[in-house]
Amino acid sequence: MTEIEGPCLTPEDMLCFDVYALGQSFGRLYKPLLDPLGLTYPQYLVMIVLWTGQENTVGRIGERLGLETSTVTPLLKRLEAAGLVTRRRSEIDERRVEVGLTPRGRALRAEALHIPACVEGATGLDPNEIRALRDKLIGLRRAFGQD
Amino acid sequence: MTEIEGPCLTPEDMLCFDVYALGQSFGRLYKPLLDPLGLTYPQYLVMIVLWTGQENTVGRIGERLGLETSTVTPLLKRLEAAGLVTRRRSEIDERRVEVGLTPRGRALRAEALHIPACVEGATGLDPNEIRALRDKLIGLRRAFGQD
DNA sequence: CGCGAACCTATCGTTCGCGATATAATCGCG
DNA sequence: CGCGATTATATCGCGAACGATAGGTTCGCG
Known part of the structure; x- marks a missing residue:
């Protein structure tokens, strides 16, 4: 209300x-x-x-x-x-x-080896950007401290 | 093998x-x-x-x-x-x-209003960092083009 | 107007995902 | 050694999550 x-x-x-x-x-x-x-x-x-x-x-x-x-x-x-x-x-x-x-x-x-490259292509990001993004996500998960 | x-x-x-x-x-x-x-x-x-x-x-x-x-x-x-x-x-x-x-x-x-602040606190990030991270995630999702 | 195509929601069967609980094996302290 | 506490996995019931399918509604073109 x-x-x-x-x-x-x-x-x-x-x-x-x-x-x-x-x-x-x-x-x-x-x-x-x-x-x-x-x-x-x-x-x-x-x-x-x-x-x-x-x-x-x-x-x-x-x-x-x-x-x-x-x-x-x-x-x-x-x-x-x-x-x-x-x-x-x-x-x-x-x-x-x-x-x-x-x-x-x-x-x-062997049949799955091609997949990571396909996905990386779909992201439109270069390896450095992916790396940076992953670091942030990992840091976030660590901050939640659920280990 | x-x-x-x-x-x-x-x-x-x-x-x-x-x-x-x-x-x-x-x-x-x-x-x-x-x-x-x-x-x-x-x-x-x-x-x-x-x-x-x-x-x-x-x-x-x-x-x-x-x-x-x-x-x-x-x-x-x-x-x-x-x-x-x-x-x-x-x-x-x-x-x-x-x-x-x-x-x-x-x-x-009203009972849920306090929750976002709790979560923001748990992330350990300031609003600007959250904003930047969200933009990257949104961009990624858009790149996948599944709309 | 009429009828096929597209749209919106619901249902079904399978796979995830969790907490609570159970069972068995190992550890630790006396 | 002995017995409680901890550890590792499995089971169960429920709530997601999807694709395939089905039902009814609306749209659009002739």
Whole structure:
């Protein structure tokens, strides 16, 4: 009822709006590139972690992507069902589940190598600008301190 | 099998990783602020559109947030069930559904007014830096050209 | 006016994403 | 060694998020 018309609380003033909408846009940008590989966008992000990293566990993958294990576990099961990923209990610490790649999962990497360049092209930014922007986003995430 | 070890395809080189993870972080940052209001993060974003805008339809709300109507429709139904929002067919164009606020939905605005300042504080950035960052994100989204 | 095209919303099935909770394994302190 | 606390994963229920599809409305061209 009260006619508060403050400058705050408009979408135009809020960073979260743009981060949110850009996240959606990234998903849509990647979709046509990932469909031929049979991967969803979050599955692709997990595969990148696996392609580059070693000694991956469920929890470690979640940390890298900022996801809970309750999200990662079913995602990995789908990748396992697709024949791309292996999951087995660690022998050293049986609480952990070590996640690895099948030969098919490793081979898929070659089919995905062209994607980063496509996306970089779509941004219209040069590597320096991307670097600078990433530093800001990383700093922001760190400022939230949710580790 | 082939030992490709290119510099590409590592999480450290990819902008999408940071946008993705930051989006998750924003959701977690807002959660404790929104729980007292009984809103989820996407519901809050919709409410902001409604608090500021006029003449809102399902499709228009989706445009603002970068969401499909198949996402917005059930979301609005939950807000309607919560007594915050009204939905009714336009009399001028019966394809459209006009979305408005109930008194309770309008009143909720006052309880949310403090939130933007909290978030701005958490970022550790001054308004100018936020402005500059937002411009980059908006530009990026525009470059993807998914309107 | 009439009819096909375009438009707006809703529904369905699948995949994410979280918190709460459960279960099992390891750690640490006495 | 022994037992509580912590750690790691899995499960469940709910709320997003999308594409495909379907239904009804309006538009536009003949």
